[in-house]
């Protein structure tokens with residue numbers, strides 16, 4: 001998951017699609033996804 005979420009979080013940050021910018025989806029929910037955690041680490 002690290003190999004996927006690390007570059008994905010950086011791509012989302014560059015596109016202004018961070019979990020704080022979206023209203024739904026795994027990034028926003030975070031119940032079973034660490035994506036938003038990676039986004040915060042990349043910020």
Ligand code: SF4
Nearest residue numbers: 026029030031032033
């Ligand atoms: S529960 Fe899991 S799969 Fe469903 S939106 Fe949340 S993070 Fe994504």
